[in-house]
Amino acid sequence: MSLHQSHQTAPLADLADPRLVRSFAYVNGKWTGGTGGAGFAVTDPATGDWLGEVAALTAADSAAAAEAAHAAFPVWAGLLPQDRSALLRRWFRLMQDNREDLARLMVLEQGKPISEARGEIDYAASFLEFYAEEAKRPNIEGVTSHLADAEMELWREPVGVAACITPWNFPSAMLTRKAGAALAAGCTVLAHPSHETPFSALALAELAERAGLPPGVFNVVTGDAATVVAPWTEDPRVRALSFTGSTEVGRLLYRQSAQTVKRLVLELGGHAPFIVFADADLDEAVAEAVKAKFATSGQDCLGANRFYVETPVYDAFCARFAEATARLSVGRGLDDADIGPLINERAVAKQEDHVADALAAGARLLTGGTRHEAGPLFYRPTVLADVPDGARIMAEETFGPVAAITRFETEAEVVGRANATEFGLVAYLHTRAPRRIYRVARALQFGMVAVNRTKVTGAPIPFGGYKQSGLGREGARLGMEAFTEVKYVCRDWA
Ligand code: NAD
Secondary structure, three states: OOOOOOOEOHHHHOOOOHHHOOOOEEEOOEEEOOOOOEEEEEEOOOOOOEEEEEEEOOHHHHHHHHHHHHHHHHHHHHOOHHHHHHHHHHHHHHHHHOHHHHHHHHHHHHOOOHHHHHHHHHHHHHHHHHHHHHOOOOOEEEEOOOOOOEEEEEEEEEOOEEEEEOOOOOOOHHHHHHHHHHHHHOOEEEEEOOOOOHHHHHHHHHHHHHHOOOOOOEEEOOOOHHHHHHHHHHOOOEEEEEEEOOHHHHHHHHHHHHOOOOEEEEEOOOOEEEEEOOOOOHHHHHHHHHHHHHHHHHOOOOOEEEEEEEHHHHHHHHHHHHHHHHOOOEOOHHHOOOEOOOOOHHHHHHHHHHHHHHHHOOOEEEEOOOEOOOOOOOEOOEEEEOOOOOOHHHOOOOOOOEEEEEEEOOHHHHHHHHHOOOOOOEEEEEOOOHHHHHHHHHHOOOOEEEEOOOOOOOOOOOEOOOHHHEEOOEOOHHHHHHHEEEEEEEEEOO
């Protein structure tokens, strides 16, 4: 397959600035089709339309990108923090200026409702702004001396080249959350986007170039994931690897990175419990449940999978949640329907499997439960009640618009059931009792606990999970930890 930079379909060419649509990878400040001459197709999940073809780089091309990032490292790390900050801020402004195009591009390849895509662009840009500020913070800390004749300092230094591997569900925000922190710390970046959504990452590379990031500092390598990422996991010069995606691939990269003992950030799967006590504000709990389940059409690592509702309000919650769910519109993201398409056929088949398995185990279907006529990748928003703990949906990420509800009797019981999972990313809790809030939030083994609300994310908060939901945190100052070494310097007084 031969690749042409101009090769793209009408929907992509429709952007106000069509130059944001890039089919080539971005390596060492140049757009490249790679040496293999191969490409892969990207399609619109809402229509099945072919959107364009993107370069599939070879392992040798990917190794060359690592070489370029390594060569650029002393240049980037040697800039004054204020100069790195200014470049990040310029990149942030360009994202703001191109918000609508970036959002439309994301909808076309990812499928999410346009209002959510605009929200993701704002969220993604906010990481560049936040880390533009963090780049300027002091990188030297004093230490109280334990020796009479010496004084000590800690110097924070960038680790080197950082590999950033991102999923398709938040194709812009996951990239800036990693790259913003790495670049602010003084690292150079090798990014690999999912083959489902490469255009969003390539558009960010176009804006990085316009912002004036020097060649080799931010590279986007497209192609078969195993082919292009393996040279990085093997390369001792790649000192940090930050991955967001499934727990299965996260485990693989953990193993592969062991050989060169890299710094790792792993943001993996979730299986969020949503707990409603009888004293909760039920209107609020239902409204938040809809958001926690159906944002990004349910394809969100923070998506609530299991709803635990205390018996006195169980029937009322089930009825009202099912009613609100049945009102959600299903359709194209560009029409801003509430629920867009799922990413691929495998994802739709998973909804069918989880629903069939739960029904066979004795669950009751309250609404939905079938594919939607809007297209092959659409599934109806679905609510299941009385789902037994043994059903697969109670243990595995569904990653789609299916909610499973079960009842509980006591606080201790629900905490035990909520914690009985390998995942630990986020938990949602609805109650009006202040003491219970602290007790339950403390007992839940999750990296984030949302109390009487759903939206918890933002650039200044540390995002990450307990257990097999991952390692390390992203966002906040903590998000730079994996990209910095601490050098301890002990100086004699004399
Ligand atoms: P995925 O694991 O299939 O892919 C993620 C990335 O890894 C992609 O770039 C993919 O190209 C790459 N990849 C796949 N196989 C690889 C291999 N063998 N070697 C190297 N790289 C490889 O995940 P996905 O389907 O894109 O995303 C969905 C998953 O991501 C869900 O499990 C979700 O919970 C998780 N997720 C987690 C967070 C978080 O912050 N914790 C955020 C979003 C998504």
